[in-house]
Amino acid sequence: MAAERVKRLASERAVVIFGASNCYMCHAVQTLFTQLGVSWTVHELDKDPRGKDVERALAGMVGRGPPVPTVFIGGALVGPTDRVMSLHLSGQLVPLLRQAGALWL
Amino acid sequence: MEEASSSSGHPRHGDPPPHHVLGYGGFHGGAMPNHSMPSATFFEQDGGGGGAYFGELEEAFMHQVATFSSSGGRRAAHQQQTPTATSTIAHHHGHSNAMPFPSTVAATATAVVAVAAGGARPPPTLDIFPAWPMASLSLHHTPKEGSNVTADSTDSESSSKNNMNKDSSDHHHQQGLVGVVTVASQFHQIPEQYQPQHHQQKMATSSTHSDRTGKALDPKTTRRLAQNREAARKSRLRKKAYIQQLESGKLKLAQLEQDLQRARSQGLLVGGAPGGNSSAGAAMFDAEYNRWLDDDSRRMVELRGGLHAHLPDSDLRAIIDDALNHYDELFRLKGAAARTDVFHLITGMWATPAERCFLWMGGFRPSDLLKTLVPQLDPLTEQQMVGICGLEQSLLQAEEALTQGLEQLHQSLAVTVAGSGCLADDANIGSFMGDMAVALGKLSNLEGFVIQADNLRQQTLHQMHRILTVRQAARCFLAIGEYHNRLRALSSLWASRPREILMPDEGNCGQLSIAAHPSESQYSAF
Numbered sequence: 001m002a003a004e005r006v007k008r009l010a011s012e013r014a015v016v017i018f019g020a021s022n023c024y025m026c027h028a029v030q031t032l033f034t035q036l037g038v039s040w041t042v043h044e045l046d047k048d049p050r051g052k053d054v055e056r057a058l059a060g061m062v063g064r065g066p067p068v069p070t071v072f073i074g075g076a077l078v079g080p081t082d083r084v085m086s087l088h089l090s091g092q093l094v095p096l097l098r099q100a101g102a103l104w105l
Numbered sequence: 106m107e108e109a110s111s112s113s114g115h116p117r118h119g120d121p122p123p124h125h126v127l128g129y130g131g132f133h134g135g136a137m138p139n140h141s142m143p144s145a146t147f148f149e150q151d152g153g154g155g156g157a158y159f160g161e162l163e164e165a166f167m168h169q170v171a172t173f174s175s176s177g178g179r180r181a182a183h184q185q186q187t188p189t190a191t192s193t194i195a196h197h198h199g200h201s202n203a204m205p206f207p208s209t210v211a212a213t214a215t216a217v218v219a220v221a222a223g224g225a226r227p228p229p230t231l232d233i234f235p236a237w238p239m240a241s242l243s244l245h246h247t248p249k250e251g252s253n254v255t256a257d258s259t260d261s262e263s264s265s266k267n268n269m270n271k272d273s274s275d276h277h278h279q280q281g282l283v284g285v286v287t288v289a290s291q292f293h294q295i296p297e298q299y300q301p302q303h304h305q306q307k308m309a310t311s312s313t314h315s316d317r318t319g320k321a322l323d324p325k326t327t328r329r330l331a332q333n334r335e336a337a338r339k340s341r342l343r344k345k346a347y348i349q350q351l352e353s354g355k356l357k358l359a360q361l362e363q364d365l366q367r368a369r370s371q372g373l374l375v376g377g378a379p380g381g382n383s384s385a386g387a388a389m390f391d392a393e394y395n396r397w398l399d400d401d402s403r404r405m406v407e408l409r410g411g412l413h414a415h416l417p418d419s420d421l422r423a424i425i426d427d428a429l430n431h432y433d434e435l436f437r438l439k440g441a442a443a444r445t446d447v448f449h450l451i452t453g454m455w456a457t458p459a460e461r462c463f464l465w466m467g468g469f470r471p472s473d474l475l476k477t478l479v480p481q482l483d484p485l486t487e488q489q490m491v492g493i494c495g496l497e498q499s500l501l502q503a504e505e506a507l508t509q510g511l512e513q514l515h516q517s518l519a520v521t522v523a524g525s526g527c528l529a530d531d532a533n534i535g536s537f538m539g540d541m542a543v544a545l546g547k548l549s550n551l552e553g554f555v556i557q558a559d560n561l562r563q564q565t566l567h568q569m570h571r572i573l574t575v576r577q578a579a580r581c582f583l584a585i586g587e588y589h590n591r592l593r594a595l596s597s598l599w600a601s602r603p604r605e606i607l608m609p610d611e612g613n614c615g616q617l618s619i620a621a622h623p624s625e626s627q628y629s630a631f
Contacts, residue, residue, distance in 0.1 A: 022546075022547075023550075024510045024511070024513050024514040024517070024547075024550045024553075024554075025510055025550070025553050025554070025557070026510075027509065027510045027513050028506045028507050028509060028510025028511075028554075028557070029506065029510075031505065031506040031510065032502060032503060032505075032506035035502045035505060035506065036502070066553070081553075081557055082556070082557060082560040085503050085557065085560060085561060085564065086560065086564050088499045088502065088503055089496060089499050089500060089561070089564040089565065089568055090564070090568060090571075091492075091495050091496070091499065093499075
């Protein structure tokens with residue numbers, strides 16, 4: 001149930017970030033996407049009445065590590081912060097963004 | 106009255122009151138070069154003075170003897186006073202209360218030995234009154250109680266000699282006083298026992314010498330003796346203070362060891378003590394890191410050897426992969442350390458000072474390393490250059506993202522620590538604990554940043570490995586190792602740099618060079 005909700009929310013925009021208002025790493029991820037010129041959407045789970053369920057579902061998808069922030073690009077799960085960063089360093093993040101239509105430059 | 110008479114005839118009237126009251130003033134007023142407070146010995150149970158007492162007596166007697174010869178006119182006064190002395194002594198012997206006794210005895214002693222104040226040391230030849238006069242001389246006592254006194258003192262004398270330092274002050278008083286009394290009485294006895302001319306003869310033998318030396322040195326010796334007393338007293342006080350210091354230090358040490366034990370038994374400490382490196386997690390990481398460094402230097406040697414030996418690429422690649430794995434291991438260690446003691450990592454206490462200077466989120470800044478390495482990796486193909494430039498740009502963006510996230514954490518933490526109320530007002534315990542709880546929660550975000558920063562470092566190394574050729578990668582890893590070696594060497598050199606103007610120049614053995622500013626070549630590596 002929660003997983004479906006996650007999928008649905010993730011597909012609404014090109015870049016969807018599940019985070020929390022008290023999560024500072026979420027802010028870092030958002031800053032990165034801003035630097036790339038990408039518009040993103042963030043769902044703050046601590047403000048969501050059903051946030052706990054979403055968090056649990058995300059934890060199941062992500063595995064080890066904190067459930068937030070978790071990034072979806074083009075509806076597909078990218079992963080937590082270190083995954084996003086590694087992709088970027090390897091130069092694979094930007095093509096992914098372009099592919100999802102989040103980036104035109 | 107004794108006081109009056111004693112003071113009149115007493116050249117040492119200027120002595121401080123305790124001395125005066127305690128009298129046997131001549132005893133302590135006289136040549137007591139080693140013992141500043143014989144009075145203390147008597148009545149204050151000062152530890153250092155115990156054994157001195159009898160030496161003082163001996164010296165006092167010398168003075169007495171000397172004085173007798175020099176001041177014939179006063180002999181009469183002395184003799185006049187000694188019976189009084191003896192009688193008063195005898196009279197007071199029964200009292201165990203030390204207070205009246207001393208004053209009277211003091212007065213008496215002062216009277217008896219008053220004029221002996223001349224400070225010259227007794228000539229070595231004169232040993233009529235050895236340190237333990239009671240033991241050697243048989244005493245005749247006119248007053249009945251006087252005999253008791255002497256008998257007691259004979260017994261007490263030897264015991265007191267052994268036990269002086271251990272006795273209670275009262276006992277000490279008794280023995281001291283008794284000793285003095287005995288001496289005084291003995292002295293008194295002699296003129297009574299023998300004819301005055303004997304006494305005079307005895308005096309005569311010593312008189313010439315004393316006469317020569319005694320009077321002339323009076324004021325100087327007086328001053329010297331007073332100074333010696335002061336010095337001895339000061340040294341005793343210093344010794345006391347030192348012992349107190351030692352004991353408090355010992356207590357503190359025992360307490361610290363206890364705390365350390367307790368902390369260790371409780372497992373890993375988060376944050377560690379203010380002492381810095383005292384948390385178990387930090388200590389463990391430091392040990393593991395040092396081991397890692399040793400391993401790394403071994404691998405660097407192997408890599409360098411492989412390069413020089415022009416090994417085939419496949420072999421070199423194996424060595425490089427091994428080195429890369431070794432770096433992965435380091436980041437694994439750091440990740441574990443971040444979860445136990447993030448402050449240790451983020452403050453850079455695990456690294457040397459020079460490395461700490463360049464610290465960024467608990468380690469080296471990957472983009473800086475890249476900028477340093479690229480010029481060293483020439484020649485690079487255009488494709489490689491593009492790859493490296495892309496890597497550098499992505500790295501800068503990622504670093505900026507992390508930095509901004511951490512900055513937001515800092516600001517938020519500052520607001521939390523400042524609290525909801527006013528810092529200047531009396532802190533409400535309730536809000537304090539609440540604020541602390543929130544702050545603790547925010548602090549827990551720190552480890553995430555260190556881990557992400559380490560991830561950037563790790564990915565940078567992997568990307569370099571991917572972009573570069575085998576030989577270039579080998580040189581790259583060697584360069585990274587050597588760069589950090591130099592930073593560590595810089596730290597040691599800085600720590601041990603000489604502060605004087607002149608210092609030996611390591612480069613040219615034997616030559617001196619001015620080292621007022623680090624312009625020497627070995628210091629300008631960076």
